[in-house]
Amino acid sequence: MTSRYLEGRTALxxxxxxxxxxxxxxxxxxxxxxxxxxxxxxxEEAERAVVAMRAAGAPEARFFAGDLRDAVAISGMMAAVEAWGGPDILVNNAGMQKTARLSEVSDETWDGLIAVNLSAAFHTMRHALPKMAVKGYGRVINIASVHGLVASEAKAPYVASKFGLVGLSKVAALEYASAGTRESGGVTVNCICPGWTETALIEPQIVARAATHGGDRAAGVAELLAEKQPSRRMSDPAEIGLLVMWLASPLAHNITGASIPVDGGWTAQ
Structure with missing residues (x-):
């Protein structure tokens, strides 16, 4: 397998x-x-991302808009990507997070998180998977969360959406498990379940913890990780990228329906 094994493939x-x-x-x-x-x-942000793709080695890159809270908008986005040549690889990564006690969660918060974190993946997969099956190759990799495997307080919509995403992925994996061959690459559907990872999504939680330590961000991070993540190390987003890249390879043709934690031992407890 060469380092450029995804040449000729399109990823969304x-x-x-x-x-x-x-x-x-x-x-x-x-x-x-x-x-x-x-x-x-x-x-400007969209153009920077496109430029970053080309710098990383993409032969082509293009930005596609689409409000993931809107099924019609998702259909339009998927049609546009299909007209561009794909997707052969679909990574449902977009997500929302908001912490609140169950009794304090608003209708708007519940609906928004379920729409973006769960329903959007259903809509993209519904469009992409039948075409992947015809080609005999396809990879759907859903970025779930450790909270798709275990729960935490004050995260009811987020946990519900991520548990749902794990279940949705298992069903899709079963339905498409026989598509394609080892030679063509097959069609697989998997989840990656990150624990604490250095992204803007968790920054509000870090800020809240830091406030209890006089604004000390490092102390806030240490407190967060000590509670859940035995390694006490955050993951870097690039580590998740490398795992996705491997799951997209021909070698991963028989890995489907899996939910792979990258959580420093969190779910091993």
Missing amino acids: VTGSVSGIGLAVAQALASAGARVAVHGLATV
């Missing part, structure tokens, strides 16, 4: 203008994939 990564999504898209670009970038972004 939702939420790929920053954080884990950007790192995932760059990893796929480095293996030769054309990259469809997506996210809530200004024109």
Whole structure:
């Protein structure tokens, strides 16, 4: 297997203008994939992400807009990506997070998190998987969370959405397990379940913890990790990108329906 084993493939990564999504898209670009970038972004932010894909090695990259709370908008985005040549690889990465006690969660918060974190993946997969099956090759990699495997207080919508994403992925994996061959690469559907990872998504939680330590951010991070993550080390988004890149390879043709934790031992407890 060469280092450019994704040449001729097209990857769509939702939420790929920053954080884990950007790192995932760059990893796929480095293996030769054309990259469809997506996210809530200004024109300048979108262009920077596209430039970053080309710098990472993508032969082509383009930004696609689409509000993931809107099924019609998702259909339009998927049609546009299909017209561009794909996707052969779909990474559902875009996500929302908000902490609140169950009794304090608003209807708007619940609906928004479920729509972006769970329903959007259903809509993208519904469009992409039948075409992957016809080709005999396809990779769906859903960025779930450690909270798709275990729960935490004050995260009801987030935990519900991520548990749902893990279940949705297992069903899709079963339905498409026989598509393709070892030679063609097959069609697989998997989840990656990160623990604490250095992204903007968790910054509000760090700030809240830091406030109890006089604004000391390092102390806030240490407190967060000590509670849950035995390694007491955060993951870097690039580490998630490398795992996605491997799951997209021909070698991973028989890995499907898995939920792979990258959590420093959190779910081993």
